[in-house]
Amino acid sequence: MARVSYVDERSHPELAALIGQIRQERRGKLIPVYGLLLHSPDVARAWMALINAVRWSTRLDARVRELVILRVAALNGASYVIDVHRRHFTSGDGLAAAECDALCAPSVPHGVFGAADAAVIAYVDESTRRAKVSAQVFRQAREFLDERQMVELSVLVGAYNMHTRVINALEIDPE
Missing domain, CATH: 1.20.1290.10 (AhpD-like)
Structure with missing residues (x-):
């Protein structure tokens, strides 16, 4: 079990847009790492941008x-x-x-x-x-x-x- 609770998206309607973006970019799911990172929405957003950049926007095959x-x-x-x-x-x-x-x-x-x-x-x-x-x-x-x-x-x-x-x-x- 994770050391920090997962953010319950039903209890945080203010995160709906960010959660929707995460779902769209992560196989339609709110995967566990983002469930924890959402405690800090700006960090979750920046994390996703960095991971997307290093995975999909490079010339590395x-x-x-x-x-x-x-x-x-x-x-x-x-x-x-x-x-x-x-x-x-x-x-x-x-x-x-x-x-x-x-x-x-x-x-x-x-x-x-x-x-x-x-x-x-x-x-x-x-x-x-x-x-x-x-x-x-x-x-x-x-x-x-x-x-x-x-x-x-x-x-x-x-x-x-x-x-x-x-x-x-x-x-x-x-x-």
Whole structure:
């Protein structure tokens, strides 16, 4: 059970427009993370804008986005995010079940991913574990991504570190 109560939308008619927007952008549901974030409507609105931007408005392809999200979730022990993304996003985004399993392992087994994916995974691992990326790992990722994509990759990693850490801290219930 979550550490903070979920906002009961029937008791907060002043949030109806925001809740409607959340439902529209989140598979028609008021998903648990927003049920908690609505205690602070401005934070919920900003959170949704950031997550939408890093997920849908980047030049990173869907496969790379899901690879990053699953890896960050695995490193931070955020089973909620892993379950949601495996169920709703990975099947059409080019990640096979074996790749999802590999991303969720403590260390990604060699040979599962090609050079471009491995470079991104190394970037995610260093950024998440140390909050710093070595010059070597940065160069390896940069071989496959342009400057804009490097910025978008860095922000995506940061956003999902925020996302998974808030979910873990508040012990948000699974969907």
